[in-house]
Amino acid sequence: MSFGKGCHLHLIDGSAFIFRAYHALPPLTRKSDGLPIGAVSGFCNMLQRYVDDNAGGDVTHVAVIFDKGSHTFRNDLYPEYKANREAMPEDLRPQIPLTRRATEAFNIACKEIEGYEADDIIATLSMQARDAGGRVTIISSDKDLMQLVGGGVEMLDAMKNRRIDAEGVEEKFGVGPDRVVDVQALAGDSVDNVPGAPGIGVKTAALLINEYGDLDTLLERAGEIKQPKRRQTLIEKADQIRLSRQLVQLDCATPLDFTLDDLEVRDPDPDTLLGFLSEMEFRTLSKRIAAAMEVEPPVIPDAAPQAPGEAAPDWPAIDAASHEKITDMAALAVWIDLVKAHGHVAIDTETTSLNEMQAELVGISLAVEPGHACYIPLGHRSGDADDLFGSDRLAGGQLPLQDALDALAPVLEDPAILKIGQNMKYDMKILARHGVSMSPIDDTMLMSYALHAGLHNHGMDALSERYLGHTPIPIKTLLGSGKSAITFDRVPVDDAVAYAAEDADITLRLWRLFKPQLHREKVTAVYETLERPLVPVLARMERHGIEVDREVLSRMSSAFAQKMAALEEEIHALAGRKFNVGSPKQLGEILFDEMGLVGGKRGKTGAYATGADVLEDLATEHDLPARILDWRQLSKLKSTYTDALQDHIDPETGRVHTSYVQTGANTGRLASTDPNLQNIPVRTEEGRRIRTAFVAPKGRTLVSLDYSQIELRILAHVADIDALKQAFRDGLDIHAMTASEMFGVPLDQMTPEIRRQAKAINFGVIYGISGFGLARNLRIPRAEAQGFIDRYFERFPGIRAYMDDTIAFAKEHGHVKTLFGRRIHTPEISAKGPRAGFARRAAINAPIQGTAADVIRRAMIRMPAAIEGLPCKMLLQVHDELLFEVEDGAVEDVIAAARDVMQGAAAPAVRLGVPLIVDAGHGANWAEAH
DNA sequence: GAGTTCACG
DNA sequence: GACGTACGTGAACTCA
Numbered sequence: 001m002s003f004g005k006g007c008h009l010h011l012i013d014g015s016a017f018i019f020r021a022y023h024a025l026p027p028l029t030r031k032s033d034g035l036p037i038g039a040v041s042g043f044c045n046m047l048q049r050y051v052d053d054n055a056g057g058d059v060t061h062v063a064v065i066f067d068k069g070s071h072t073f074r075n076d077l078y079p080e081y082k083a084n085r086e087a088m089p090e091d092l093r094p095q096i097p098l099t100r101r102a103t104e105a106f107n108i109a110c111k112e113i114e115g116y117e118a119d120d121i122i123a124t125l126s127m128q129a130r131d132a133g134g135r136v137t138i139i140s141s142d143k144d145l146m147q148l149v150g151g152g153v154e155m156l157d158a159m160k161n162r163r164i165d166a167e168g169v170e171e172k173f174g175v176g177p178d179r180v181v182d183v184q185a186l187a188g189d190s191v192d193n194v195p196g197a198p199g200i201g202v203k204t205a206a207l208l209i210n211e212y213g214d215l216d217t218l219l220e221r222a223g224e225i226k227q228p229k230r231r232q233t234l235i236e237k238a239d240q241i242r243l244s245r246q247l248v249q250l251d252c253a254t255p256l257d258f259t260l261d262d263l264e265v266r267d268p269d270p271d272t273l274l275g276f277l278s279e280m281e282f283r284t285l286s287k288r289i290a291a292a293m294e295v296e297p298p299v300i301p302d303a304a305p306q307a308p309g310e311a312a313p314d315w316p317a318i319d320a321a322s323h324e325k326i327t328d329m330a331a332l333a334v335w336i337d338l339v340k341a342h343g344h345v346a347i348d349t350e351t352t353s354l355n356e357m358q359a360e361l362v363g364i365s366l367a368v369e370p371g372h373a374c375y376i377p378l379g380h381r382s383g384d385a386d387d388l389f390g391s392d393r394l395a396g397g398q399l400p401l402q403d404a405l406d407a408l409a410p411v412l413e414d415p416a417i418l419k420i421g422q423n424m425k426y427d428m429k430i431l432a433r434h435g436v437s438m439s440p441i442d443d444t445m446l447m448s449y450a451l452h453a454g455l456h457n458h459g460m461d462a463l464s465e466r467y468l469g470h471t472p473i474p475i476k477t478l479l480g481s482g483k484s485a486i487t488f489d490r491v492p493v494d495d496a497v498a499y500a501a502e503d504a505d506i507t508l509r510l511w512r513l514f515k516p517q518l519h520r521e522k523v524t525a526v527y528e529t530l531e532r533p534l535v536p537v538l539a540r541m542e543r544h545g546i547e548v549d550r551e552v553l554s555r556m557s558s559a560f561a562q563k564m565a566a567l568e569e570e571i572h573a574l575a576g577r578k579f580n581v582g583s584p585k586q587l588g589e590i591l592f593d594e595m596g597l598v599g600g601k602r603g604k605t606g607a608y609a610t611g612a613d614v615l616e617d618l619a620t621e622h623d624l625p626a627r628i629l630d631w632r633q634l635s636k637l638k639s640t641y642t643d644a645l646q647d648h649i650d651p652e653t654g655r656v657h658t659s660y661v662q663t664g665a666n667t668g669r670l671a672s673t674d675p676n677l678q679n680i681p682v683r684t685e686e687g688r689r690i691r692t693a694f695v696a697p698k699g700r701t702l703v704s705l706d707y708s709q710i711e712l713r714i715l716a717h718v719a720d721i722d723a724l725k726q727a728f729r730d731g732l733d734i735h736a737m738t739a740s741e742m743f744g745v746p747l748d749q750m751t752p753e754i755r756r757q758a759k760a761i762n763f764g765v766i767y768g769i770s771g772f773g774l775a776r777n778l779r780i781p782r783a784e785a786q787g788f789i790d791r792y793f794e795r796f797p798g799i800r801a802y803m804d805d806t807i808a809f810a811k812e813h814g815h816v817k818t819l820f821g822r823r824i825h826t827p828e829i830s831a832k833g834p835r836a837g838f839a840r841r842a843a844i845n846a847p848i849q850g851t852a853a854d855v856i857r858r859a860m861i862r863m864p865a866a867i868e869g870l871p872c873k874m875l876l877q878v879h880d881e882l883l884f885e886v887e888d889g890a891v892e893d894v895i896a897a898a899r900d901v902m903q904g905a906a907a908p909a910v911r912l913g914v915p916l917i918v919d920a921g922h923g924a925n926w927a928e929a930h
Numbered sequence: 931g932a933g934t935t936c937a938c939g
Numbered sequence: 940g941a942c943g944t945a946c947g948t949g950a951a952c953t954c955a
Contacts, residue, residue, distance in 0.1 A: 583953055584934060603934085611935065636936055639951055665947055669939085676949045679938035687937080711939090711946095764945060773945030834943045845946040849939090853947095879939045879947090932955090939947080 003260035005133035007060045011122045013140030014066040014110075017046050018099050020159070022092050027519055030281050031302075034516025036091035037280055040098045044277065044285055047106050050139070050158065051268075052292075059137075061129075061263040064103045065121045068112035072120075074247050080193050081247055083865050086908060090528030091519045098280070105276035107268040109258075116254050119144055123250035126153050128260055137163075143172065144192075147180040147250060174206025182215035185245035194247045195240050197233050204230070215245060270295045315509065316371035318470050323501030324374035325493070327397045332407055335366060335374055339411050342368045344418035346508035347438075349427045350500050352379075352487040355674070356429040356542070357650050357657050361401065362489045363496060364408070367504035370512065374504075375497040378404055381489045395493060405434055412438045420444065422460045422507045425662070428539050439536075444507055446531040447514035449663040450523040454815065454825030454846075458663045464506045467513055472506060473499045526822045529909070530854055531662065533861045537874075538660045538670075540864075545655030546677070546875045546885070552693035553642045560638040567631045574624040581631055584610045590624075597621060613776075637681060641690050648675045660877070667846050668822050668853035669879060678878045682930065694926035696885050701922050703872070703891055704929040705898050706881035708917040709734060710852045711766050717913045718819065718847060719802035723795070728914040735759040741795050742788070761792055765799055766848050768841025803844050810843040818850035819910045820858075855916070856880060859905035866901045870894050883926065895920045 003009070021042025028038035047064075074081045088096075103110035113121055119142070126136045126148045134152065138145050141157040146169045149155060155164040162168075169177045173184075186205035188196020200208075208225075212218035219241065222234035234241070270293045277286035278298040290297035316322065326332050339345040346367040351359035360379060367373035382395035411417055413436065421427050424443040431438055448458040456462055464472050478491045478499055488496070518524045572578045576594070579586045588608025592600030597618055600608045612632075618625040648656045656675065664671025672678040680694070681687025696702045712734055716724035727737045736750045739758035745751075757778060764774045771786035778785060793800045810816050810826040817823055824846040828839035856877065863874055863882070871887035872894045882902070886894045902918045923929040 580953080582951095585953075605933065607934085609934085632936075636951080640937070640949090644950080661948095664949090667947060669947065671948055673949065676938085679936090679949070681937060683938080767946040768944095770944055772943080777945070837942085837944055838946095841944080841946065849947060852939095881939085933953085935950105935952085937948100937950085 003061060003129065003132050003134055003263075007129070007132070007134035008058050009125065009129045009134055009136045009260065009263065010054070010059050010062040011125055011136065011138045012050070012062070012064040012108075013118060013122065013138070013142060013145070014064040014099065014103070015118055016140050016142060017043055017064070018092075018096070021046060022089070022095075027091055027522075029516065029519055032281065034519065036095060036519050037098070037282075039092055039095045040102060040280060041282055041285070043099045044102050044106075044280075044282065046158070047102065047108070048285065048289060051106065060265060061134075061260060062265050063109040063111050063125070063263045065118040065125075066100065066110070066112040067118045068116070069114045072115055072117055073251070074117075077246055078195075078243055079865065079868050080195075082192050083862070084193050084904075084908070087529050087533060090524040090532075093528075101276060105268070105273045107266045107272070109263045111256075111258065111263075113254060113256065116251070120251040120254045121256070123148055123252045124254040124256060125260065125263075127252045129153075132260065134260075144184075144248060144250070146172065147177055147184075147248075149177040173202060175209050179209050179214065181245055181249050182209045182218075184248040185215055185241050188244055189248070192247075194244050195237075196244045197237050197241050199229065199233055215241070268293075274298045318468070318502060318505055318509075319371065320498035320502065322371050322373075323497055323505070325497045326374050326376040327399065329399065329403065329407065332376065332399065332404060336407060336411055338368050338372075339366065339417060340414075343416065344368075344420060344442075345411070346373075346420040346504045346511060347412075347427060348421060348500060348503045348507060349430050350488050350496065351430055352489050356426055356659070357545075357653070359430060360489065361430055361434065363500055364404070365500040365504040367501070367508040370509050371505065373501040373508070375501040376404055377493045377496060379489050380491065380493050380496065397493065401434075405431075405436060409436050412436050415440060418442055420507060420511045422463075422503070422510070425535050425539050425542075425660075428536065429543060432539065432543065441532070441535065442511060442515070443532065443535060444510040444514055445663055446535070447511070447518060447527060450527040450531055450823075451514060451517055451521055452825065453663075453668075453823060454666045455827060460503065460506060460510075463510055468506060468509055470506070472502060475499070521823075523821065523823060526820065529861075530668070530820060530822065530857050534662060534857055537860050537864060538662065541874055541876065542657050542659060544873045544875055544885070545650065545653055545657035546883070547654060547695050547697055548645060548649055548656045549693045549695050550646055550649055553646050553690070556689065556693075557638055557642040557646075560634045560642060564631060564634050564638070567627055567634070571624065571627050571631060574622075574627065581628065582635065584608075587628065591618065595622070595624070633684070633686070637687055637690065641681065641687075642693075645675060645690075645693070658876070665853075666824055667850040668818065668824075668857070669849065670853075670877060677876055680926070688927055691927035691930065692925045696924060699888055701886050701888050701891050701924065702926055702929040703884040703886050703894055703898075703920065703922040704881055704926070705884075705895065705902060705918050705920045706878075706930075707852070707856065707902065708919050710855065710880050710916065711848050712762055713912070713914045713916065714819070714848050714851045714855075715766055715799075715802075718851070719796075719798040720913070721796045721798045725913050731917075735762060738762055738792075742791050757788070761788055764789075765792065766845060768803070768844035770837075770841070806844050806847065807840055810839075816843050816846050818847050818854050819906075820851065820854040822850050822854055824850055852880065855905045856882070856902070858909075859902040862901050862905070863898065866897050867894060870897060881930075883929070886922070891922050895922070 018039055022039035025038040025042045027036060028041055029035060030037050100110050111121060122138055122145060129136045130152050136153040138155045139158050140155060145155060149164065149169050150166045166177055169180060173180050175183055183202060183205040186197045186200050187202045188194045208218055212221060219234060219238050222231060225231040225234065274286055274290060278300050281300050283300055287297045326335060348365045349361060350363040351361055353359040362379040363375055363377045365373060365375045377398045378401045380395040380398060382393050412419060418440055419438050420442045423445045424441045428438050445458045448463055461472055464470050478495055479485050518527050568581055571581055575590050579590060585607050587610050591597050592608050603609050612629060615625040615629050645656065650657055658672045658677040659674050661671040661673060681690050713728055716728060723741060727734055735758045736747055736755050739745060739750060739754045740747050742758060743754055745754055760778050769789055771782050771789060774789060775782040775785035806816055810829045815823045815825040826839055826843045828835050829843055831839060860877060870893055871890050873885050874882060875885055876883040884894055899918045899920060903916045906912050921929050
């Protein structure tokens, strides 16, 4: 039947169905393999109900419309459009294609157009149907669709079973459907990030539109508005309002590759529908549908669920003999087809160095199933390393590197093929240097971190041994160790095949094991929102690096060397003999045995302790300890910073490229290595000068933004301390306020000393305070310190409750959690002896430190979109600080954009009861910017 | 390679 | 009543 008068078209908003189904149901998984299917199940039930409800009705045509692609013309108009959306939950993502298949199984037309939102397709079809003289019902409650209502188009809220006609729209917006867009343009939409006119909501917008007729007239005559604030907003923000109207206006001319006639209602085919339902293992639903169709219900076997953490018994052993060597393009093409057929592939790159900036690609290994792996040698060298002429020759029997990459790139960049790796940041950086940007990716190291933080480290060797019962070939057997170690390009190809293909094989097995565990252990959100999306962000920061001025460091090194030499002489004179100033053992003997100073304490190894705290106490008695302290400071600055940093300047880029270890700290913090740029001195004036060597190139500026007191704010929130929360809301000096509360000193009579003590207590609480620890930190008697703590608990009783609850939770579950669901395991929490104390304090600290770490991770993940188009790069993270390199003219814009992201980073997942405040600075170098 | 010390948040 | 203690990191150095 050709669509025309008397026809009735139903358009179902597919995405709304999916999200409603996802949130309405618990995270169900398919019994046989753990595939998440909760949303698919709910979706099918909703479709079934729809079919039942409309059986025998007047509907002649129907389609389910989906969104496709995240980038639409609206993003080109306004990059921030829908930018504050949470990433799709990981356990929902694999269900999206299944909902398409479900729709088709029900024999309902299933339509999507790349680069268009479902709403635009719905708009286009509605107008076509209306113009053809038919009726339309849009099954959705999305207010953005209300502009389409009228002239035979209505909406139906399927959940409430309520029809929405022009009257209903007027009830909601205060204007008719034809003016809905104008009202939305003024009111904006915080969910979709449509800016609108600040301070004007739906009510005011409707009032204005009704008074002036339409938006254009209103904007033209904005000068006539009486309220000064409103008038000013409408005049100043006219462009922003017009842009907002473009964003909310649905596109009724979406190019479609089908016609209304293709949407005719069809009866489902029982075999197809029941086949799909039994594949999903929906027992109840398939019985019900089979009964309705009057056919036999399918028999769905009861598959035994796989025990968590247990390798599937039918996997072949990890065996070098089964691993293929790829030496011609035909064989590579076969593998590429295999990868496409599987839709995912484990990948590992072999290179000449652990330094990704300098490493040369030597080979690539792939695996598609346990035991089915290959290695593609690309850059192995032949001949003796000592042979100057032969050493650079490529070994025979290898594919040309560029040919292999050209063949692989379409797969590696295919958004429909998942690339699985162990520490993918490394492989992404290597391939990025060859112009290949892998996406999407999964990372078994990060999966393990989300699942097992606090239990063990997450290197492949540890994971393989622990979860596969297999010890991988040690890299040492190929490369040797120490001075005689060779690089991977010198490894004979056949040895490399065994080693490299095994790594891909292991990675694939770990992925098969961990992936379903993420759902079972309820850490998919952590993995999906805090781990996986951070990988490309860190990779980019590391590749950018930061410019370091070698001259500045070199001059400082010389100055330090001179001062140290002078101090050394002085020290030897004071000691009465020469000795190695850098040897704590020799120093201890001199101080406590030879010079007879009292208070020497021996550690477990029998050596005297000579740490800074000990020497500071001794400094009142004698000059020597003070000189040692001076010498040590200089020695530290020189060896760790001014000397070592110079060696880390990359000869190609002239910049220093750190590596962030995403799984480095149990709490969720990052660690920085080679070099560590998270501990560049700042606390002393002399050390701080090292930061002047971290510079921005000409025409650019370094911009630093850091969270103010983020851990204390989080403590105030999680322990629910009203006094602290209020103090933060009022923008008070939190340490002074604590001091005032504890010691009864009015704020205007506060002394630095009292404030200092309160500050120490505030930090102590975050660290799992003990009387002993506070006493040592403040150098006061233990009883006095305990008195402070008692008073603190009395004044802020929530703290005690938080600590007790956290310990109890840890004992019950074996882990603690951050506000964002990150788990930190606490295996020692019930240990006996001193270890229990450590575990308790770590358990108290972890949710606070970890939540702060989660917050800045969220900010970093959102940052690229927020600063897109601005001439700047994010370079470094130092736990609560982000450092950017910005073109001089854009400093204020970047600060505004980045601050917005950072201050809003907890939302929408967590609503903190305290504001997050970000301080900003900028300058030619890091010392000035901080 | 373990132990000590010290740089950072 | 006695344990021993602030939380989280990485790097350089000494010494066995």
